[in-house]
Structures are given as C-alpha cells and as structure tokens.
Amino acid sequence: MGDQDRPGVLVSGFEGPSGICKDHVGELQKHFHLITMQELLENKTQLGPKIQAVYIWDRKPAITLELLQSLPALKIVASPGSGLDHLDLKLIASFGVKVANTPQAVSSPTADMGMALLLAAARRVVEGHQMAVSPDTEQFSRNWLGQEVTGSTLGIVGMGSIGYKVAQRARAFEMRILYHNRKRRESEEEEAVGATYCERLEDLLQQSDFVMLALSLTSQTQGLIGRKELRLMKPTAILVNIGRGLLVDQDALVEALQTGVIRAAALDVSHPEPLPRDHPLLKLENVTLTPHVGSATYRARQQMMENLIDSILACLSGLHIPNEVPFK
Template identity: 65%
Template sequence: MLHSGVMDSMGELPGVLVEEIGGICGVVEEHLDLIKKHFTVITLKEFMEKKEQLAEKIKSVFIWGAKPKVDCELLQSLPRLKVIASAGAGIDHLDLKMISSFGVKVANTPHAVTSATADMAMLLLLASARNLFEGCLIAASPHTERFHVNWVAEEVTGATLGIIGMGRIGYKIAQRAKAFEMKILYYNRNRRIEEERSVGATYCEKLADLLQQSDFVMLAITFTRETQRLIGKKELLLMKSTATLINVSRGAVVDQDALVEALQKGDIRAAALDVTYPEPLPRDHALLKLKNVIITPHMGSATRTTRRIMIEDMIQSILDALNGLPVSNEVSAI
C-alpha cells in the first residue's frame, strides 16, 4: 500500500516532472489518477516555459520510455530534486554517478516487469520455433488454395534452452521452459544452486559450452560495459546452425552486424528480438529485410497490469525519498 506524500509549506503536493502526458513518450492518461493523488504533474514543456516558477516545486522526475533525458543541465535547474524514478529494469539510459553527484537518488521497477517479460520471451521462442508469422501469412493469403502437408517447423518440447543471465527474468523464463519439458542450461556471473535445482537446470561455467549445446539461446542479461556485444561473430559461429537467438535484454548485447551475417549465411536458423540498437531500427536496416527474424517493439512489459504496477512502484520510491525513508528499488551508483 502506498503511504501518504509530503505537502510543501503552502500545503501543495510536491511536483513531479514528466516528459508529457500521452503521446509516444508520455505517461499514459489512465495512470494520471494515481499519480495526481500524490503529486502535482508538471510536463517538460510547462517547466521549460516557466522555469523560475516551477523549479522549486519539482522534487522528483518520472522517467517513462527513457524520457525526459536526465543530464547536467536538467539537474542544475532542479535544486530541490530528491529522486528519479525510472520505469523498467534497465537503467543504461541514466548516468548514475553523475546523478548521484547532485545528491539525487535513482529507483527503477525491476520486480514489476519480471513475469510479463518472461512471458514475452517464451512467446518469441514459440513463435520463432513454429514459424508462426509465416503460418499466418499462408493461412490468410488470397493465393492459398490448400495447406502443404509437409510444411513443418521446429519442436520446442524436449529441446535445449540456454539462458544467458539467470536473474529474476531468466529464472522466470526457466520456470516456463520447464513446463515445456525443455532441457535448461544457464550461464551466469554466479551459480544459482537453489534456482537450478528448482527448475532442473544445468550451470555452464563457460559461455561457449552453452552456445554449442543449445537449440534456443535466450538473452536475459543486464546490459553493462562487460555485456556490450557479448554475442558477436565468434559466439554466433559456436551456435548450432539450427539454433535460434532470442533477446529480451538490450539490443547492444548483440553485435547486430555479426547477427545479420550469421542469419544471411545460415550460421544460425533464426533470431527473435524484442530489443534492438537503436530502437526503432532505421527503416532500411538489413535485419528488417530477413525472413528468419522476428522483431517486436520492446514490448516485454507492455501489459495493462504490469504497467500499472510499474507506476505504483515508481510512486512508492518517490514517496520513500520524500519521507526520508529507504528508497524502494533504489539503484546504486557503484
């Protein structure tokens, strides 16, 4: 349950800065009722037009879809800022050390997105394995007179799934894969014995071992400097020619030029991507022209229930900060 907010000396609710209301990068209008119970909502446009009047009111920033952009200029213009709440699990769009230097805390919503993202991961796996999009085209085509009896796809049940990153989302994916009777391998910075026992997974100390054995390689890893382009030409060549790469983490975890080459040459069977770099891809990008690729618009957390929970978590983190309490889901700058 959300605890009460903090009124200022004039008895007004504290201000929260948002990119916009509605639109491509704005807070969804159906969430405004909940936000306005605790804060005065100020859009970036309003703030830019009335900086002197509004700067003192704003104590928090609400980041939705990586907007508004947080840089030194913005932070310098918000002297009373206490906390930045960012939707989702990824925080690669934020300079944590820079923000911390202003004495501002950062929080995200990692728990809220876990189940929905795991569902999306399995959707991509199943859709790619069973050639779902091609099947839909065949069924709906005006040129289809009969269904080809020998049109087949790949089996999921009993196949080997290699999960790179056994964090919250990776573990949820493993739970779902277990229900599909898949053999589960995982590669992680630390071995997670309790979780691997729960789903019957096997730990791979070396990434190469997982890549060589997996029919489906699932990327559910946090994006850092160390994981940038973790999957490149060498790693793709280690995979089976019949394997599929699935990415629900961040686009930059994969060397996309190398991925295009691997898909064109048949070094791997297919790819299913909910994330790319950049987002969206340029309309003439080679990945968009390949028939053995599924690309979705970073929609892992895009369910009504999950988005509402994300809003609640963000509000809670802000209220914690304004009430001088430990901040829920605070992200350390270290």
C-alpha cells in the same frame, strides 16, 4: 491538499509516444503536482526549485547535467522497468540524488514474452499466419515444418529475475536448461528449475537449441553476441533477445541469418528502436520482431506506476526506498 501544495514531480508530458500513460495521470495527481518538461523549459526559475522527483516514462525526460543543475531540490529519479542503461548513475549520485526502478513489475510479463518469441520462432508462427491468410495459398504443405520445443535445450544468458522466470516456464516444456550468469545461483534455485550452470558462455552456445538473452546492457555486455559467438551456435539454433538491442552485433546477426550460421532470431529489442525502414533485419523471413513490448501489459504498467509512486513518497518522507538502485 491543493495542487501547488503537493510535491513537484517532473514528467515528460501527457501526449505522444513518450507521454505518461493517460490511465495513470489521475492516480499520480492524487500525490504529486505534475510539471511537464515543456512547462519547466518555459519557466525554469520558478518551477525548477519546486521539483523534488523525476518520473521517467519511456526513458523520458533524459537526465542530463543541465537538467540536474536546474533542479536544486531534486531527491529521486524514479524509472520504470529493470534496465538502467539510459541513466548515468554516477552523474545522478554526484548530485546526492537517489534512483529507484521496478524490477519485480516487469519480470513475469517479460519472461512470458521471451517464451512467446521462442515458440513463435520455433513453430514459424508469423510465416504460418502469412501463408494461412495469403490470397495466393491454394493448399497447405504437409512438409512445411518447424522446430520441436519440448525436450530441446535452452541456454539462458542472464539468470536474474527475468531469466529465472524464463527457466520456470521452460521447465514446463520439458526443456533441458543451461544458464550463464555473472554469479552462479544457489544450488537449491538451480534444482528448483532443473538448470545447469555454464561458467563459460562458449559451452552454453555450443550446446543450446535456443539461446535467450535476458541480461542488462552494461559496458561489459555490449556486443556480447558477435560473429565469433554466433559461429559457436548450432546451425539449427534460434537466438531470442528480450534484453537490449546492443547486446548483439546486429551486422553479424544479419550475416549469420542470411548465410545459415544460425536458423532464426526472435527479437523484442533492437538498436535503434525502431530500426530504419530499409534495415536488412526487416526483410528476412527467419526473423520475428516485436516493438520492445516485453513488459507491455495493463497489469505490469499499473504495477510499475504504483511502485514508482511508493518509491518517490518514501524518499520524500525520509523512509526506506523500495527498489532503490544501489550506486556501486
């Protein structure tokens, strides 16, 4: 099958931080004729009607009204990961276009990252590393202490596939697990990880030594953790966020960390990303930051790509679409 005979798929490009993964290009080209945004912009009349799918990588290309209007043959938007806050699902559905994502591909590595951040913040790994390598260090203090993880209480906010995998890992650390979720899990699932449901978020915040955010960003969850919620937490508590930056009121978080309302925070996400280089969160010793790498493993990215290919091919063949996102 020649390149032009394969279904046209729009991609952001092949270069730069938002370009599709170089290791994936060959596999994608076996199935699709890849058309970049630059190529489309230069020749909308000829290329627009050939594009049947959009393959999103690093939230690009952005799905706008103008783009949808220029792609009359578009059938599916395929987006990696589980978060959908970068997509206007109502707008896309109004064009009769399907959406698919890859939640299974990201759940295990993101849960691993959540535990890595929890452990790093509790045991002050980044501070300890800086002390160990500093040219000014002459001796190690025996009174430089971290926080115990084993036997402590973890509150998980958002018990979807990622949150549940966090609970499975936390159980191995003999943690007491509380969770708050829009919908309560089955009792068998709770018992399997030893998790207790908190109908009220306030109850979870007051009891937890660690609070981990593992939920999606929606209009209901934006700003979920603000001044009031931070003040409900223990002064010894650590906040871990592996969801989205906008789940937390960042100004309130900075204030809470500066004034001892909570002990520390470990964040894989922020708003914006990256933060401005003069942002106060970058200057606090009791903050551990990573650059939104929850699902950034070779294996997970490979699985994402394979899942997206499967969803596009199924859609174009009129078959059941794996991981189709239902429009409510």
